[in-house]
Amino acid sequence: MPGYLIKKLGRLLLVLIGVSLIAFGMTHWIQGNPAELVLAQTGVDPTQEEIERMEHQLGLDRSLPEQYLTWIEKVLQGDFGTSYITGVPVKEELAYRVPATLKLTIGAFLVTLGLAVPLGIWSAVQKDKLPDVLTRGAASMGLAVPGFIWGLLLCYWFSVRLGLLPMTGEQTFARLVLPVLTLSLPLTSRYICVIRGCILEQLEEGYVFLLRSKGLRERTILWGNVLKNAAVPVVSLLGLSLGSLLGGSVVVESLFSWPGLGSYLITSINNRDYPVITAYVLLMAVAFVLINGLADLLLCLLDPRIRLGGGRQT
């Protein structure tokens, strides 16, 4: 098990280094000359002299590897530079926005789990009966309609028509409900189908036949065997989904004017505020890597075939 984890961790570290190189490259190759941008922002006339002075100040006259190393050193200390637009350090802005996004993402993740796990199990157990047909129908609808449409519909029903939940204002629990629901609806729908499929697949396995032929109760077979085995593919998928939840919050945050990372990113992209975009890319990469590392660890604990390094992997 340690060998497996070390290998995984090493790979994740490589991913991080790769992403940081891409992010670094982005700031240096796509945006044109940053010195000119900064000068334009501060309102100084960009003469040749001024540009050279600013290039020296920003360290742009040094070699690329040197620049990368100074940049990465700063980043590791939490210094992502200063926003071109507002002049506020990106770090400060992040400190305010990361918790907002985390609230949203973790909330949506918990709602997804809380709905999809019981519904998926129920749907699988009641295969082709009324509960299954209804759940699957609802799940198809949740999948077919894009998330932002759900957001608009939920806003209309719960805020405009019924006036139950606020659409704007303070970051209260009630304010969190609609964006969390919007974010989790498509994911819940998908996981109902995934969990149902994984359970049904397990129910076809030879060991289920063996347990049934010994006359064990379906309850023992399901809760004592099938669910744990079906959890393996679900956990590895969840790792990926939690990452895409962070990304998916971009649209929902804009829709509900939630002051999270996503809406910050959208504004920054519109303003070509590269330090912010770079910080976002790096942060997302770190989040992805951490979450997948966690999922791998969980799989390791769950599945002896991975832990002990043998057998057929599912």
Place this chain on the structure above:
Amino acid sequence: MEPLLVVEHFSVQYQRMDRPAVDDVSLSLNPGQVLGVVGESGCGKTTLIKGILGFFPHCVAGVAGSVRLEGKELLGLPDKERRNLLGTSMDVIAQDSGTSLNPMKRIGKQFSQILGEKLGLSYQSSMIYARELLARVNCPKELLNRFPFQLSGGQRQRVLIALAFALRPKLLLADEPTSALDVTVQGQVLRELELLRRDCKSAILLISHNLGAVSRIADQVAVMYQGQVVEYGETHQVMDTPSHPYTKGLIACVPSLSLPKSQRLYNIPQGGKEWEGGCRFASRCPERIPDCQRQAPQLRPGKKGGLVACHCCG
């Protein structure tokens, strides 16, 4: 004395098939006896076993006849009553030992789960019993701490046999218990089956395409062809003096040490066209007479004892 198992005019029809997979099969098995059922792949052997157990997949369109265990009709039995019979009154050793154990559970846990629910044993006492069972099939007790993927094929098959005999079933349905094993291990596993039969006084319905295995431990043999029993009698009589051309063909297919090396093995000719009525074997039969394609032969007492379904050799 009423036989332990009576199968009468038992038929199973799958959806979208032109003939039943098991067609009007009648068998009976006395306590402690071994009945071998032989035939080629697809002749309905496994469907017969699943039918006796009462496991009908969704694609079954119709079931007819009667299956009685100790005088009790099994067809149409409510699930709960069937569960009480399964394991303790009848049990099965499935074809594929590779998938018959839960890949994510230690062998010991799998024993204790079954013994706990069926015999009400505590974890400690079920471990003691499991150790004893493993010793009887020549397996070290260390296996209890292993996962199925850490066992060899022969060990897995022995664990299945140990599990089957743990509940001392009156009837054991063995579906090709040796066909996935090396020849050397096949012999040992058969010996263990026989030993346990003597210990537990279980009757065994042994399904196999391995004539050697069947002739070694079976008291009686039923030969199946395309869902029907074509010959049925005492093992020595069927094996030494077969009546039905199909049985003769099957026996002639087995290589023998006494044959000259240059002689080619007998090959049952392939049938030319679809079955349109009459004897199912007619199109492949070297001894067919015009009657064969007109009228289906009934199973009736043959000249050499036993039952045989053939127009020309009865």
